[in-house]
Amino acid sequence: MGKILTLVYTARNDDYSPDFIQRLETTLNLNVENILNLKLQNQIEIIIIDWGSEFKKRLSKKIFLNKKNKIVNIHYVSPKVSKNYSNKWPNFFNESAAYNLGIKKAKSKFVLYTQHDSFFSKSGFYNLISLLNNKYEVKNFEENLYYIPTKFLNINFYKKSPSLDSINYHIEKHDHTFHKIKPSSFNVTSGQGAILLSKKNWIKLSGFREKWNRFSIDTDLFFRSSRLFKKVNTLYFGINVYTLSRSNLKEKLTKRIEKIIKYPRHNSISSNDNFYKENKILKINNNFQTKFERISNFNKIKKLRINLNKKMYEKLNTKDVARNFAKNNLNYKNKKVDIFQIFLILKWIDISDTINMIEVGNMNCDKILKIVSQDNPYLNLFSFNKNSQDEIFFKSYFELMMEKIKKNHNGYVRNVFSEDKNDYNNLINDIPFDQFNTILNINFDSLKSKKELRYFEDLIKNKKNMINIIIFENNLYSNLSESFKKKIDFKKIFQKKKYTIYINKKIYKKFQNFFKISLYERLSLLSYFYSYKIKYFLKNLI
Structure with missing residues (x-):
C-alpha cells in the first residue's frame, strides 16, 4: 500500500528570521512524533524543498530530528538554480516553483500545501487520514478542494520553549485561538491555513503560477481553484493546523522605530530613488528587502528597541496588576x-x-x-x-x-x-x-x-x-x-x-537580583491601584 498523504514545506536557511531553524525543527518534530504515535508512518510523508540555501547552511545539515525516520525527505536546490527560477521574485525566493517541485516529488494520492511553521495535532492527523480514507463518506471526496483553517499557539506560551509533550498537552487539553474561524472563508492569505488536493487535481490545476504577479501565491491559487473544484472546510471533520505564533511586541516596536527613522514599508519591488536614499540611513543593501530582512536590520538600533521594551514593560505591568487588583x-x-x-x-x-x-x-x-x-x-x-x-x-x-x-x-x-x-x-x-x-x-x-x-x-x-x-x-x-x-x-x-x-x-x-521591588514599582502600584479603585467606585455609583 502506497502513501496517502504528502505534506509539502518550502524553506531557505538565510537567517531571515532569528529563530527560523528552531521553528522548523519544532514543526517537524511535532509532526513526526504525532505520526509515529498514531502508527501512520506508512501512510504519510513530509517533503521539504530547500530553495537556495548556501551549501554549508543547507537544511539537511542544520535540522535535528529527535527520532530517526523515513518520513521526512529534504530536497536541496542550489542557489545558482534557484536564482535562475526566481529572477523577479522578492529576495530571489520563488515559492511557487519550490512548491511545484514538492508536488512533483510527492509519492502519495493527496498533497497538502502549508507554511513551514504549521503542524497537526494527534487528533488532527487521525481525522485527516480518516477523511482521506473516506470514512466520513463524502461524495466525490477525491475531486474536492479541502481548506484547512489554522489556530495559533499563544505567543507567550511558545516563547517559554515548552517540550513537544507540553505542546501536545496544551493542544489536546483545551481549544485556543486568537480569532474565530469562519467556515465560509476559503482564502488562505498571509500563509494562514492549508490547502489539500489530490495529486491529479494539482496537476490539472498546473500547480502554482511560477511567474511573479501582484497577488500572493495562495490568493492566486484560491481564485483559479474555485472555478474548478467544490470547496470543503475540514473544520466540520475536526481538522485544523496549528501555527507557531510570532511576537506582536517586536512588530509594535518595529512600527515605532520606523516612524522615528522614517524607514518606508514596501510590499513589492520598488525602483524609486527615494527608497534607496532612505535606505542609506541604516546603511543596508539597495536590493529589495523582505519583511523578515527589515526586522533583522533593526539590530543596528538594538539599544533603542530595548529601551522602548523596558519602559513599556514597567508601565504596563504595574498598571495591569493594579487595575486587575482593584477590579x-x-x-x-x-x-x-x-x-x-x-x-x-x-x-x-x-x-x-x-x-x-x-x-x-x-x-x-x-x-x-x-x-x-x-x-x-x-x-x-x-x-x-x-x-x-x-x-x-x-x-x-x-x-x-x-x-x-x-x-x-x-x-x-x-x-x-x-x-x-x-x-x-x-x-x-x-x-x-x-x-x-x-x-x-x-x-x-x-x-x-x-x-x-x-x-x-x-x-x-x-x-x-x-x-x-x-x-x-x-x-x-x-x-x-x-x-x-x-x-x-x-x-x-x-x-x-x-x-x-x-x-x-x-x-x-x-x-538572584530579580525578586526586588523598587521604590518606583511600589509607588506605581499603589498610585495606579487607588486611581482604579476610585474609578470603579464612581462607576458603580453611577
Whole structure:
C-alpha cells in the first residue's frame, strides 16, 4: 500500500528570521512524533524543498530530528538554480516553483500545501487520514478542494520553549485561538491555513503560477481553484493546523522605530530613488528587502528597541496588576492576598519558563488564580484543597469561581477537593512537568499533621528539577524537617511576614537580583491601584 498523504514545506536557511531553524525543527518534530504515535508512518510523508540555501547552511545539515525516520525527505536546490527560477521574485525566493517541485516529488494520492511553521495535532492527523480514507463518506471526496483553517499557539506560551509533550498537552487539553474561524472563508492569505488536493487535481490545476504577479501565491491559487473544484472546510471533520505564533511586541516596536527613522514599508519591488536614499540611513543593501530582512536590520538600533521594551514593560505591568487588583475588589493589604505578592508572581511568570501553577490549601487561591489567569490565559492552573463538612459553602463558592475562570481561560484548569492522597497523586500525574516550568504555592494552614507535611516534602524532592520557585505561606518552611532542608535544592530569595519565596538553586545565579521591588514599582502600584479603585467606585455609583 502506497502513501496517502504528502505534506509539502518550502524553506531557505538565510537567517531571515532569528529563530527560523528552531521553528522548523519544532514543526517537524511535532509532526513526526504525532505520526509515529498514531502508527501512520506508512501512510504519510513530509517533503521539504530547500530553495537556495548556501551549501554549508543547507537544511539537511542544520535540522535535528529527535527520532530517526523515513518520513521526512529534504530536497536541496542550489542557489545558482534557484536564482535562475526566481529572477523577479522578492529576495530571489520563488515559492511557487519550490512548491511545484514538492508536488512533483510527492509519492502519495493527496498533497497538502502549508507554511513551514504549521503542524497537526494527534487528533488532527487521525481525522485527516480518516477523511482521506473516506470514512466520513463524502461524495466525490477525491475531486474536492479541502481548506484547512489554522489556530495559533499563544505567543507567550511558545516563547517559554515548552517540550513537544507540553505542546501536545496544551493542544489536546483545551481549544485556543486568537480569532474565530469562519467556515465560509476559503482564502488562505498571509500563509494562514492549508490547502489539500489530490495529486491529479494539482496537476490539472498546473500547480502554482511560477511567474511573479501582484497577488500572493495562495490568493492566486484560491481564485483559479474555485472555478474548478467544490470547496470543503475540514473544520466540520475536526481538522485544523496549528501555527507557531510570532511576537506582536517586536512588530509594535518595529512600527515605532520606523516612524522615528522614517524607514518606508514596501510590499513589492520598488525602483524609486527615494527608497534607496532612505535606505542609506541604516546603511543596508539597495536590493529589495523582505519583511523578515527589515526586522533583522533593526539590530543596528538594538539599544533603542530595548529601551522602548523596558519602559513599556514597567508601565504596563504595574498598571495591569493594579487595575486587575482593584477590579476584583481586593485591598492592597488583604489578609490573604498581597498586591506585591501578585506583582512578583506575574513578573516571574513573564520572565521565566513557567507554564504551570499549583496552589495547595490556599483558601483565597481563587482570587490569586483569577488575576494570574487574566494576565496569562495560556497557563495550566491546578488547585488542591481539603474537603470537609465545615467548608461546604466555600467549596460551592470556589467551584463557581473556578468555572468562571475556565470560561475565559485558554489553558487547562483543574481543581480537586479531597483528603484522599490518590486524588492528589492523580492531579500531580496530570501536570505536564518540564524543567523549571512550575510554581508551587503552599499554605501551611492546610497542612495540620506531620504526615501531610512529609507528603509534600516528598513531592518537592521528586519534582525539584521541574519546580522553579516555591511560595511558602504562613512560615511553612520553618515547620519542615531538618533532613529535608539539607537535601532540598532551594534557596530563600524573598521574605515577608505572610509569605517566603524560595528559588531553585540551579537557576539562582541567573535570577538572584530579580525578586526586588523598587521604590518606583511600589509607588506605581499603589498610585495606579487607588486611581482604579476610585474609578470603579464612581462607576458603580453611577
